[in-house]
Amino acid sequence: MELPDPAPAHLIDPAAPDAEDVDAYRLLAADIASGVAVVAARHRRRDVAATVTGFLDVSYDPPTMLVSLFEEGRICDAVESSGAWTLSVLRREQEGAANWLASPGNPVEGLLDGVAFRRAPHSGAPVLDGALAWFELSTVAVHPAATHRIVVGEVTAMGRGIDEAQADDPLVHYARGYRGLTR
Structure with a gap:
């Protein structure tokens, strides 16, 4: 039995979305729960980092991941260049580090002064201490997508920032805010 839609569909012209379309999309897309991570790179002898929620593993063979980066952000330039x-x-x-690294207008110098990190073995890019998992990646492709770039990377090193027994409460982004998983 086909049920009626609880609300009418919001139709969008993808070539020319208006402010109402963008607001409706943002509201509905906020219902997608996603993990929270920090992307970091060494660029021009500086550490650059930003919080992201648009990332995923692509393949296990070879281990490959992707991340979506705002094309006008410093982190996008750093990742593409390095x-x-x-x-x-x-x-x-x-969550505090996630909030800090998601803030627009962060300083170029001293960005990670208040964030504990160590260096990845190949690139020397920052890896946040205490992370559930970390991956060092080498870029294999970059694809433009609207206002973002999809960066695909093959994993060159990986590990945990904590003991596996403690890896039970990821930071999750949902409904425009951060949450944890409760059991």
Whole structure:
């Protein structure tokens, strides 16, 4: 039995979305729960990092991941220019770092002064201490997508930032805010 839609569909012209379309999309897309991570790179002898929620594993053979980066952000330029980057998947306790690195207008110098990190073995890019998991990646493709770039990377190193027994409370982005998983 086909049920009636609870609300009428919001139709969009993809070639020319208006402000109402964008607002409706943002509201509905906020219902997609996603993990929270920090992408980081070494660029021009500086550490550059930003919080992301648009990332995923692509393949296990070879281990490959992708991340979506705002094309006008410093992190996008750093990742594209350096060719190597890290992805640190955050725990609930790392919400402060997630908020700090998601803030627009962060300083270029001293960005990670208040964030504990170590260096990835190949690129020297920052890996956040205490992360659920971390991956060092080498860029293999970059694809433009609207206002973003989809960066695909093959994993060159990986590990945990904590003991596996403690890896039970990821930081999750849902409904425009951060949450943890409760059991």
